[in-house]
Amino acid sequence: MVGGGPAAHRLVEALTDRNEASLRISLFTEEALAPYDRVALSKRFEDRENNLLLGDESLWQNPQVQLHTSTAIAAMDAEAKTITDSSGAVHHYDDVVLATGSSATRPPIDGDQHIAVYRTLDDVDWLVDEVRRLAEELGRTPRCTVIGGGLLGLEAAGGLKGHGADVTIVHSREYLMNAQLDEGGGGP
Numbered sequence: 001m002v003g004g005g006p007a008a009h010r011l012v013e014a015l016t017d018r019n020e021a022s023l024r025i026s027l028f029t030e031e032a033l034a035p036y037d038r039v040a041l042s043k044r045f046e047d048r049e050n051n052l053l054l055g056d057e058s059l060w061q062n063p064q065v066q067l068h069t070s071t072a073i074a075a076m077d078a079e080a081k082t083i084t085d086s087s088g089a090v091h092h093y094d095d096v097v098l099a100t101g102s103s104a105t106r107p108p109i110d111g112d113q114h115i116a117v118y119r120t121l122d123d124v125d126w127l128v129d130e131v132r133r134l135a136e137e138l139g140r141t142p143r144c145t146v147i148g149g150g151l152l153g154l155e156a157a158g159g160l161k162g163h164g165a166d167v168t169i170v171h172s173r174e175y176l177m178n179a180q181l182d183e184g185g186g187g188p
């Protein structure tokens with residue numbers, strides 16, 4: 001199984017629940033931790049120790065399941081039925097599941113490689129460290145701009161503000177959270 005998000009977690013749970021003795025699952029995730037609850041990511045702003053792990057941790061002690069964290073899969077050969085990780089190690093499979101999810105979009109503007117995103121535990125830790133670093137370096141309240149005033153933008157803005165940043169939200173629509181709310185709910 002390639003990818004270690006909520007979809008991969010749910011599938012590992014469902015497969016192991018079948019109690020098939022011959023089952024062997026190897027899960028490869030490029031993230032440092034076992035699958036966690038991305039939906040609850042904002043909690044990480046408040047507590048760096050909260051890994052938001054999904055389900056029962058004993059799943060990863062099941063001898064039928066091998067969890068490979070910090071291991072990105074870089075190539076797949078469907079004919080040879082192998083996947084290759086970023087260290088070059090080749091792993092054989094009978095069936096492969098790609099549960100690689102999605103990634104945060106960066107606007108196509110100059111310098112976009114410097115834009116931070118809000119999608120993983122590492123992203124949140126980086127944002128918190130960066131606010132602290134900027135406050136020390138500048139000797140004043142750091143100013144952060146969040147691009148996007150939807151649910152995730154507001155969560156990120158709230159988290160940054162909670163760590164002492166002065167936050168501006170830039171949103172392309174007329175009112176915030178326009179995908180979820182009407183103008184009365186999302187307006188000023």
Ligand SMILES: Cc1cc2nc3c(=O)[nH]c(=O)nc-3n(C[C@H](O)[C@H](O)[C@H](O)COP(=O)(O)OP(=O)(O)OC[C@H]3O[C@@H](n4cnc5c(N)ncnc54)[C@H](O)[C@@H]3O)c2cc1C
Pocket residue numbers: 002003004005006007008028029030031038039040041042071072073074099100101102103118119120152155
């Ligand atoms: C802050 C936040 C709040 C959200 N809130 C909600 C909500 O309230 N309701 C809702 O329905 N949805 C919400 N979502 C969306 C929800 O989190 C996603 O729909 C869900 O995480 C998708 O799960 P997934 O397992 O398919 O993919 P992902 O969660 O994207 O997981 C994919 C995993 O695969 C890994 N991966 C990718 N490529 C490779 C590779 N080549 N090798 C190894 N690993 C790889 C990635 O690093 C990642 O860990 C939210 C998302 C965020 C970021």
